[in-house]
Amino acid sequence: MSTHTIIEKYQTTFSKHRELAQQANAIFPDGVTHDNRHTEPFPIYIDRAQGSKKWTVDEIELIDYWSGHGALLLGHSPPEIVAAVTQQMPHGTHYGACHALEVEWGSRVKELIPSAERIRFVNSGTEATLMAIRLARMHTGKSKFLKFAGHFHGWHDAVILGVNPPFETPVSGIPEGVIDTTVICPPNDIEAVEKALKSDPEIACVILEPTGASFGTIPTNGEFLRQLRQVTQDHGVVLIFDEVISGFRASPGGAQGYYNITPDLTTLAKILAGGLPGGAVAGKEELVNLISIKAEKSNARGKKMPHPGTFNANPLSAAAGIAMLKQVKTGIPHERVNRSAKMLREGLIEVIDQHKLDWAVYGEFSGVKILIGHGVDGLRAADFDPYSCDYRQLKGSSDAMLSMNLRCGMLLNGIDIASNGGMTMAAHTDDDVQQTVAAFDQTIGWMKADGLLS
Ligand SMILES: Cc1ncc(COP(=O)(O)O)c(C=O)c1O
Structure with missing residues (x-):
């Protein structure tokens, strides 16, 4: 690596991918189909995946920490989910009718999620938060909702505000009326919430990611959740x-099961559908039943919430979801993912301190968060506490050049992880973790040789 920079080597090693990216650029904005897949100088293209690994179109093996944007808990193509979907496929992909699988899928959600008195299936997390906020508005007859800076709830009009820094800047294309109904508070600030709720009687609901913004990039804790439950x-x-x-x-049972705090409504997706598309809203009967035709009579405003949706509870997602939730119920995958994430965080922290960088690695559960540059002189990565860091710095403020080089360097070393971190799956082995730590060490060494770090 002494004569070629990381980016030059990336261009050569992944040249086939550059050709695909050029074709994609003529079809898709930025050549991608999800904002987070945008990669400079160009993304890589995957052909197949199994367990903890993915293989590119030119057969390069990668250890994966994207984990299907969090939809994969076990790993890629776990045998029990492959079998369930394969068995269902010849029986039909869409009945346009009720079916037994949706009943089993729903009852498994009910069994696992403490707040789930009633459930409605939707197709994504975005649809789930859209439904939950609307149900809260119907129930209270109020129009506003409160969210926290940095917390991500999908991309519909109301919730996309205040997700990325600078958190105050409105996203264009969102009507003023919607902006006016959105109240944004700093994360973990219970006094700000109390003040907002006291001064604004029009607030219908508070929504948050109970493990903190973007699965803990800006973390939160049980104490704050308890206070929030009380205040609401x-x-x-x-x-x-x-x-x-x-x-x-x-x-x-999710974060609510872990912290033993029960919200009124819960939005679900990702792992729920076993790696296939799907989502759900679960919660108090009186809230979720506003979708029922019975609400037409009982609701003071005399209307039910309309909710069609072509692919709601489609049989393939239901089959995959049931197979996944059977595994979830055992709690065994959680022990594995939490253990390997902890091992990985510890390994990466050691590398950072050996290289004397002002970087940090932190996270909870299966999350591994990488912060490129906290700017505090002499602070060891081992001593970094994300709660003592300004939340604005934790989310999205990394140096673009360093981020690109870290991402490309890790890919060249066989690791597919975002520059701000990833998630573990039960399929990750100790060997995967060790390889990842070695790749991180190697990449930082290359970045130093390229003059990007001192
Ligand atoms: C906490 C949270 N809410 C909502 C969403 C949106 O879900 P989807 O991408 O399925 O629309 C996501 C997606 O990452 C999420 O992490």
């Missing part, structure tokens, strides 16, 4: 836990 109860405001990513991951 005191003000008659609906509390929504967005467990799209933490659900079935933080514990079999």
Whole structure:
């Protein structure tokens, strides 16, 4: 690596991918189909995946920490899910009718998620938060909702505000009326929440990621969740836990099961559908039943919430979801993912301190968060506490050049991880973790040789 920079080597090693990216650029904005897949100088293209690994179109093997954007808890193509989907396929992919699988899938959600008195299946996390906020508005007759800076709840109009720094800048294309109904508080600030709820009687609900913004990039804790439960109860405001990513991951019962705090509504997706598309809203009967035709009569405003949806509870997702939730119930995958994430965090922290960088690695459960540059002189990575760091710095403020080189260097070393971290799957082995730590060490060495780090 002494004569070629990381990016030059990436261009050569992944040249076939550059050709695909050029074709993709003529079809898709930025050549990608999800913002987070945008990679400079170009993304890599995957052909197949199994266990903890993915293989590129030119057969390069990679250890994966994207974990299907968090949808994969066990690993890629686990045999029990492959069998369930394969068995279902010839029986039909869409009945346009009720089916027994949706009943089993729903009853398994009910069994695992403490707040789930009633459930409605949707197709994604975005649809789930859209439904939950609307149900809260119907239930309370109020129009506003409160969210926290940095917390991600999908991309529909209301929730996409305040996700990325600078958190105050409105996203264009969102009507003023919607912006006016969105109240954004700093994360973990219970006084700000109390103040907002006291001064604004129009707030219908509070929504948050109960393991913190972007699965703990800006972490939160049980103490804050308990305070929030109390404050929302005191003000008659609906509390929504967005467990799209933490659900079935933080514990079999999600973050609410782990912390023993029950929200009024819960949004679910990702692991719920076993690696296939799917989502759900679960919660108090009186709230979720506003979808029922019976609400037409009982709701003071005399209307039910309309909810069609072509692919709601489609049989393939239901089959995959059932197979996944059977594994989730055992709690065994959680022990594995938490253990390997802890091992990985510890290994990466050691590398950072050996190289004397002002970087940090932190996280909880199966999360591994990488912060490139905290800017505090003499602070060892081993002593870094994300709660003592400004939340604005924790999310999205990394140096673009360092991020690109870290990402490309890790790929060249056989590791597919975002520059701000990833998630473990039960399929990750100790050997995978050791290889990842070695790749991190090697990449930082290359970045130093390229003059990007001192
Ligand atoms: C906490 C949270 N809520 C909502 C969403 C949106 O889910 P989807 O991508 O399925 O629309 C995500 C996706 O990453 C998420 O992590």
